[in-house]
Amino acid sequence: MAKQLNRQLGSSQVHIEDAFWNRFTELVRETVIPYQWEALNDRIADAEPSYAIRNFRVAAGLEVHPYGGMVFQDSDVAKWLEAVGYSLANHPDAELERTADEVIDLIAMAQHENGYLNTYFTIKDPGKQWTNLYEAHELYCAGHMMEAAVAYYEATGKRKLLDVMSRFADHIDEVFGAEEGKLRGYDGHQEIELALVKLYRATGEERYLKLAQFFIDERGAEPNFLVEEGKQRDGYSLWAGGKRPIPTVPQLAYNQAHKPVREQEAAVGHSVRAVYMYTAMADLARLTGDKPLLEACERLWNNMTRKQMYITGGIGSTHHGEAFSFDYDLPNDTVYAETCASIGLIFFAQRMLKLEAKSEYADVLERALYNNVVGSMSQDGKHYFYVNPLEVWPQASEKNPGRHHVKAERQKWFGCSCCPPNVARLLSSLNDYIYTISAANNTIYAHLFIGSEARFELAAGSVALNQQSQLPWNGYTRFEFTDVPGTPFTFSLRIPSWSRGTAVLKINGQAAEFKAENGYAVVNRNWQRGDVAEWEPALEAQLTAAHPQIRANAGKVAIERGPLVYCLEETDNGSPLAAVSLVTTGELHSRFDDQLLGGAVVIEAEGQLDEQVSWQEDTPYRPYEQRSASKHIQLKAVPYYLWGNREKGEMTVWIRALG
Amino acid sequence: MAKQLNRQLGSSQVHIEDAFWNRFTELVRETVIPYQWEALNDRIADAEPSYAIRNFRVAAGLEVHPYGGMVFQDSDVAKWLEAVGYSLANHPDAELERTADEVIDLIAMAQHENGYLNTYFTIKDPGKQWTNLYEAHELYCAGHMMEAAVAYYEATGKRKLLDVMSRFADHIDEVFGAEEGKLRGYDGHQEIELALVKLYRATGEERYLKLAQFFIDERGAEPNFLVEEGKQRDGYSLWAGGKRPIPTVPQLAYNQAHKPVREQEAAVGHSVRAVYMYTAMADLARLTGDKPLLEACERLWNNMTRKQMYITGGIGSTHHGEAFSFDYDLPNDTVYAETCASIGLIFFAQRMLKLEAKSEYADVLERALYNNVVGSMSQDGKHYFYVNPLEVWPQASEKNPGRHHVKAERQKWFGCSCCPPNVARLLSSLNDYIYTISAANNTIYAHLFIGSEARFELAAGSVALNQQSQLPWNGYTRFEFTDVPGTPFTFSLRIPSWSRGTAVLKINGQAAEFKAENGYAVVNRNWQRGDVAEWEPALEAQLTAAHPQIRANAGKVAIERGPLVYCLEETDNGSPLAAVSLVTTGELHSRFDDQLLGGAVVIEAEGQLDEQVSWQEDTPYRPYEQRSASKHIQLKAVPYYLWGNREKGEMTVWIRALG
Known part of the structure; x- marks a missing residue:
């Protein structure tokens, strides 16, 4: 069933076979996913227990324990399931699928009659649902589980989790909205916005797209929902376990809720929240043609990647609030550059590429991927950096409190374990980042040079493409068309920024001219089965x-x-x-x-x-x-x-x- | 009466007349002391009220208000009075003296029957005296008032405050000690130790010296007093207004109470606490001949000034705990280098000079004085830096939370106003830092080159010395002996490190040879009245x-x-x-x-x-x-x-x- 879905016009199927990347994707499949499963089940010695699966068993009524872990612990199970989905799509594994099915059964059992699903509020704070969007990550957790549902459905064709999450989305749609009697609110941590777009794509249900748009449109509007909500709670904070000052509108820059998103000029606040939001904004701009939203995306992209990004593709200059600071403030030693933030930057870059194929987006995507993200994981796949510094002095990390957050060694699965499962889901879906297509314009864009087998459904017909790449060690990449429609279509190869504009194209062994457009070598011809394009951007130290x-x-x-x-x-x-x-x-x-x-x-x-x-x-x-x-x-x-x-x-x- | 006291063997009287320094001493006298008086009386517009004088009026029973300010607010009054004492010694001022006398009357009225004196515990927490040495600064405030009492007594000959503080010291001596039934404790913030040495000097009462030694000896001994006291309080913290974890012994490095002082190898913890303690240690080593204590002083001096000191004489590399971090960690931008810490470093250097005239001590003293300390004050005397950075980017100070503590502009009198009155008391007693003498060895050491009139009582007799200096702009200094005993004595001139060992000495216009010892040009001769020594260390950029x-x-x-x-x-x-x-x-x-x-x-x-x-x-x-x-x-x-x-x-x- 998944396969059928993917043969629709505009779909792509890509399977990675690459000397460099196979190591990582195998590591994720063979080590990270199993290890994370152990972690979710509290079976890693010397690491803080996760309680994430246990919470679902409790919420499902199977066991009795207090709630464990952070308020957003559910999202760890979601990210793991999402990674499993991608992994199964690329590499079927009956036992892993059985385990995932059991987890999904558990999740379904934890769902309330009305569709609500969240173990924290089920176990620890029943009756307090939707009263603390500012802190409680309810919609954030929902969003991650929606992403998992879509990934698992697309990989296996199994609808159970998709149906669970659609019911939850329906419930959320009943609770939130501009209509009288509904909550005119949004989450303190953006995530559901991009997830609802995925759920819309998988189910075709337009209400989900509109709900995503509602959340984006409401954010930062006056009167500020998060301020008003704080007053309703009389300042009660679940982190403090008591009263705290209600945030002011300027302080809500942390949550990018200080002004309407279309008016935001610069990347501010918590960097993961920011890039998750920008990703959804780009999705919506593409799907709805919303021009002010597109302009906001471009403006925020430019500010972030041109003035607030480390050379490694890291973002977030300060650990205070894991946040952006201001233009050109990129300290190497007190840096944050959280792994999850670079992953979110990759999401945003991918969505911008879908809006418009400009090599700048892919340059940044590649930069974050090959450096900040891959560097966050140890070679054994079991240790991670949250903070990815550009300068480390181990003694300072230990003895200067201003640098305690910068670790000189990767750590085991943490208490707040956002990064490791995020790495897993990105690397196991890396096949989705290599190409985009414009089906109507019969164009395939090759953004990343990663060995792979791909099939695209263009208006002109189906194209199969084999890519073999020597990256990152050499610049040489070979593309062979193993299936073609027989009518002309366009193949656009990214001219990476690191080539400084020097790249050699050969078609069937003959040097070929190309037109450069938006940083892509554009070749439109009547490609034949067996045609080989050799592409070699200059790759030098x-x-x-x-x-x-x-x-x-x-x-x-x-x-x-x-x-x-x-x-x-x-x-x-x-x-x-x-x-x-x-x-x-x-x-x-x-x-x-x-x-x-x-x-x-x-x-x-x-x-x-x-x-x-x-x-x-x-x-x-x-x-x-x-x-x-x-x-x-x-x-x-x-x-x-x-x-x-x-x-x-x-x-x-x-x-x-x-x- | 003060004058008589000072004519004892070993005494010095120095009065500054110097083009460079008069500006600062006049600023202190004409602006800082009056301005601070306004501040202590809550009369500075736009600045946080101090409540310091009001607290004394309340404690004296004259008014009714809640306690205001920090737990150690009394010390601001003490530091002001101490500065007034020094100022009056150098520059009589009947009106200022009358104001000070009124404050002293108020202080006397606030003293309890048994000698106890502290407005916080009198007004806000009666009955809780001596139950929270860790946090409450009781002995710290006592120490500052003792310093004030000695300064005021030595300037005016008036004993009232000296008697008040002697009664308080007697009470403290009854409460604290190694004997059964007494508290075997010490303050969380060192200060009283050095103050008791001054009180001993002014009164001749040996119990005060022994009490200082007791506090120094007990500090860091096992079982750790501050830990045990925390258990007695069941973890109650007056800063938190509730329970907090009881500090562990290693955490007490912040208070230099993690191990006995004689075993401490490196400068650690809160830097002001550290240097106040080292100052008392050096005093005690000199007065008692305690060799292990002297060795600890030298070890801590060496570590601090050779591995943890900024070129400006600033100490304290991190704002977390206003503390030292570790050897060679001297970030310029996230620096602390608190003004008070450099002032304490100057105290310590002066005491080390009294132990042994080594130019290294005076080099550091001069460095801290001419740079970190003087630089902390604005040219109008009304604005101060607490943190004295070596690199400032104003935008980062505003927008990067890790640098919020680094201000790009001097601030008005702060809520925690330790630094401004500390600057005032140092600058108004600067005359005490120019020379030391060894009366028995008939030696005068000139450490600083600051225009002044001085009189010294050596074993050989009385010496009067006029110094005229062109520092800091030129290296030339002229000394003229205006009174001499008629028998030989030694005049030792510091060879500053900045001269790189090149200095020219002339005696009565003739180039003179000198012996260099411990960084001093040593001249022993039968100095005659009218003899002129011209001293010119090379001073070049x-x-x-x-x-x-x-x-x-x-x-x-x-x-x-x-x-x-x-x-x-x-x-x-x-x-x-x-x-x-x-x-x-x-x-x-x-x-x-x-x-x-x-x-x-x-x-x-x-x-x-x-x-x-x-x-x-x-x-x-x-x-x-x-x-x-x-x-x-x-x-x-x-x-x-x-x-x-x-x-x-x-x-x-x-x-x-x-x-």
């Missing part, structure tokens, strides 16, 4: 400078190679890394090191090490003229995504530039 | 580098000139200051600018400005090779102590070094 307004990176360079950002680690380069500078006139030497954590290209560069020997322990400051000559050294940079997988030590992405 | 372990300053230089640290301000050098580098091979040109805030030497240096024009707003990162040539510019550096007195803007002490 290069030095990157940051905008002078980004004060943290003044006088520094970063090393990049293709989509990968590189870093220096203490284990290769000694300590302190701050004493090292890179000779910018020197050669960057790339070398594949098959001994490095499964094999990776390392980059060697000419460097200088500030002389340290002549410094006495008793001299914190001394005349500059007493310096001795710096030592010439060879620097060794490794891909950022691999950092922190060897000895614990210092790390830096930005390196002092010499020359 | 120079570049300073930081130890390579201080990662925050890697690749950077600071400009220093004599005792002054310099900085760049946006108003002179544009923004962002991070785009600026200093050409280290260029000349540093010093020029007296009489238009700059009362006149100061500014330093011009060759600089480069990273090219910004070619950067597009839409490009956060781009290939380094696309850079254009940097622009040659002239940098203008101003003394750090003057920063933030013109347009609000960026400031930096450490500048990227080029070449």
Whole structure:
């Protein structure tokens, strides 16, 4: 049934087969999903219990325990189920599907008569439903379960969870709305908006799309719902367990509810909330043709990715509120750059690509994916960074409270375990991010270079495409059309920003001209079965400078190679890394090191090490003229995504530039 | 009477007459003390009321109000009175003395029958005396009032406050002690220890010295008093107004009560508490000959000043707990460097000089005084920095919560107003910091170069000495002996670290040889009345580098000139200051600018400005090779102590070094 759905016009089916990415997708399938299942069931030694499955058993009436975990603990089960859905779509597994079916049975049992579903309010605070949207994540949890329902349905064709969540969506639609007697509200944590769009896509029920639009339209309108709700609760806070000051409208910038979304100029507040909301806004702009909404998306995209994004694709400059701060404030050491925020940025980029194929969107998507997101997970798939710093001094992480949030080592599944299941669901659905199509315009856009088998349903007919890529180590990618409609269609290949505009296209072995449009090499022809397009954007190690307004990176360079950002680690380069500078006139030497954590290209560069020997322990400051000559050294940079997988030590992405 | 006391062997009387310092001492006398008096009486518009005097009126039974201000609000009155004492000693003022006498009458009226004195516990929490040493600052407030009592007595010869505080000290001595039935405790905030030493000096009562020693000896002993006291209170916290977790022994590092003081290896915890304690430790080591205590002082001095001190003499690297963090962690932007902590460092340095005349102690004292401390006060004497940053980006101070504590502009008298009165009492007693003497060894040490008239009582007899100094603008200082005993004595002149060991001595116009000992030029001779010693340490603008372990300053230089640290301000050098580098091979040109805030030497240096024009707003990162040539510019550096007195803007002490 799922297969049938996918053969509709405009659908794509992509299956990844790629030397680089198979490692991650297998890790998710073979390690992360099983490990997370253990975690959800409180069976990981030395890790805080999750209670997430237990809460559902209690809510289903099967057991009696107090509620456990955070108020949004349900969402962990949802994200796991969503990842399972994607995984089953790509790699059937009867036992895993049976486990998931059992979980879905449990979820269905926990649903109330009227469709309501939330274990926190069922177990711990019955009767308080919909009274604390500001804090309680009710619609957020609902949204994640809707995403799971859609993923599971599309993978297996099984409707049970989809039906459960449709009933819940119907209930929500009865509770929320502009009509008299309904709550004119929205969640403190955006998520349901994008989920309702997915539920609409899977079910065709327009009410769900309209409900998503309602939530987006209401957000930040006056009188402010979250302020009024706070007054209704007399300031009661479930986090504080007592009264707290009711938030002011400006404080609701944290929730992006300080003004109507169409009027928002810059990315502000909690960064995960922001990008989840922007994703839904882009979905709605595409599906409804809402121009002011589209303009808001473009404005927020521009502000965020051009002035508030780390080179690794990380967003969120401060751990206070896990939030954006302001333009060009991108400290490397006190950074937040939460894994979930970069995942949300990838969602938003994908939706922007669906609105318009501009290579800028894919450049950012690729940047966040290959660096911040993949780097958050350890090579064993069992340890994660929430915070993805660009500079680490382990002692400071331990001893300076302002840097406690920056960990020098990946941690086991956390108490607030948003990131690991988010990584799992992204990596297991990575096939959805490689291409977009414009069925009506008979165009296929190749955004990412990831080996895969794909089938697209264009107006002209069905196209099957095999992609083989040497990324990220080499720029070469080969596309072969294994099925074609026999009439012309357009194949558009992204010209990545890292190629600096230099890319060679060959068609059937012959160099081919192409027209560049919006950062894509556009080839319209009557493609034949067996036609081969070879695509090779220039992929070389290069030095990157940051905008002078980004004060943290003044006088520094970063090393990049293709989509990968590189870093220096203490284990290769000694300590302190701050004493090292890179000779910018020197050669960057790339070398594949098959001994490095499964094999990776390392980059060697000419460097200088500030002389340290002549410094006495008793001299914190001394005349500059007493310096001795710096030592010439060879620097060794490794891909950022691999950092922190060897000895614990210092790390830096930005390196002092010499020359 | 005070005069008689001071004519004892070993006493010194110093009166400042100095072009540079008169401005500050006059400011304190004419503006700060009167302004602070207004503040203590809640008469400053737009500033939080202090309630400090009102609390005393209430405690004295004259009025009825609730208690106002912090639990340690009494100490503000004490610090003001102490400053008044010093001011009156240097500059009699009948009206000010009358006001102070009235305050002292009020204080006496607020004292309990048994000697107890504290308005918080009198008004707000009667019956709870001595039950919360951890938080309530009872002994801390007592200590400050003892300091005031001694200062006022020594200035005016009036014993009233001295007697009040002696009665209180007697009461404390009955309550605290190792004997059965007494409290084996100490204050959460050290201060009384150093105050009791002063009270001992003024009264000759040895019990006060022993009580100080008791507090120092008990601190950090097992079982830990502050932990046990917390259990007695069942965790009640007056800050929280309810239960809080009882602190663990390691957490008591904040109060330097995590281990016995003689075993402490490094400066830890709240930096003001630390230096107040070290000051008392040095006092006691000197007065009792306690060698382990002396060794602890030296160890803690070395750790703090060599590994945890900013170039401005600031200490405390983090605002979390206003505390030290760890060796070489000296971030310029998230810094604390509280004014009060540098003042305490000056106290400690002075006590170390009394133990042993080593120029290192005076170098640090001078550094903290001319930079961190003087820089904390605005030119009008009415605005203060608590936090004294070495790098400021005003937008970040406003919009990045991790930097909210770093203000770009001095603030009015604060709710927690520890710093302004502390500045006042230090500057009005600055005459005490210029010299120390060893009466028995017939030696006068000149530590600071500040114009002054001095009289010393050596074993050999009385010496009167006139000092005229051109510091900080020129290195030249002239000493004239206006009274001498007629037998030989030793005059030791500090060779400042900033002279790099180059200093010229002339005696009566003739170049004179000198022996250098512990960083002092030692001249023993039969000085005659009218003898003139001219002393000129080399004073030139120079570049300073930081130890390579201080990662925050890697690749950077600071400009220093004599005792002054310099900085760049946006108003002179544009923004962002991070785009600026200093050409280290260029000349540093010093020029007296009489238009700059009362006149100061500014330093011009060759600089480069990273090219910004070619950067597009839409490009956060781009290939380094696309850079254009940097622009040659002239940098203008101003003394750090003057920063933030013109347009609000960026400031930096450490500048990227080029070449």
